[in-house]
Amino acid sequence: xxxxxxxxxxxxxxxxxxxxxxxxxxxxxxxxxxxxxxxxxxxxxxxxxxxxxxxxxxxxxxxxxxxxxxxxxxxxxxxxxxxxxxxxxxxxxxxxxxxxxxxxxxxxxxxxxxxxxxxxxxxxxxxxxxxxxxxxxxxxxxxxxxxxxxxxxxx
Numbered sequence: 001x002x003x004x005x006x007x008x009x010x011x012x013x014x015x016x017x018x019x020x021x022x023x024x025x026x027x028x029x030x031x032x033x034x035x036x037x038x039x040x041x042x043x044x045x046x047x048x049x050x051x052x053x054x055x056x057x058x059x060x061x062x063x064x065x066x067x068x069x070x071x072x073x074x075x076x077x078x079x080x081x082x083x084x085x086x087x088x089x090x091x092x093x094x095x096x097x098x099x100x101x102x103x104x105x106x107x108x109x110x111x112x113x114x115x116x117x118x119x120x121x122x123x124x125x126x127x128x129x130x131x132x133x134x135x136x137x138x139x140x141x142x143x144x145x146x147x148x149x150x151x152x153x154x155x
Contacts, residue, residue, distance in 0.1 A: 014026075015050075029076050030076065038140040046069060046075065052075070053072050053073060073144055089138070089144065093147060
């Protein structure tokens with residue numbers, strides 16, 4: 001990961017530290033995510049990124065990698081050469097990934113730059129804000145907990 005090493009306690013602090021050309025992009029991403037995520041997710045700073053989590057009051061076990069951390073779902077970050085969206089649902093639910101990829105290719109001439117749960121956008125015009133809003137609506141906190149436990153927790 002090519003993190004820009006932003007030290008921030010709040011999402012506002014995170015955005016204030018960005019170069020001007022990145023501030024608006026991150027503000028727009030944050031707005032679309034907050035407007036579309038189902039009720040119950042919480043915005044925080046985690047792993048140096050703006051992160052949307054299932055809070056401990058909904059999922060006391062926390063993240064299996066570090067139970068002190070709330071269960072992460074979506075993170076957004078300004079990396080050195082791109083804007084990154086990390087969406088754990090894309091990694092855990094192949095049909096969501098397929099849907100997103102197909103919708104993206106219908107709407108944009110750009111090739112989707114992806115890792116396992118990471119979408120990378122080098123240019124603002126590549127960012128599908130409306131599509132991101134749609135895919136934020138597709139998994140509720142309860143559905144994410146169920147999917148997470150099924151996919152990632154060793155029985």
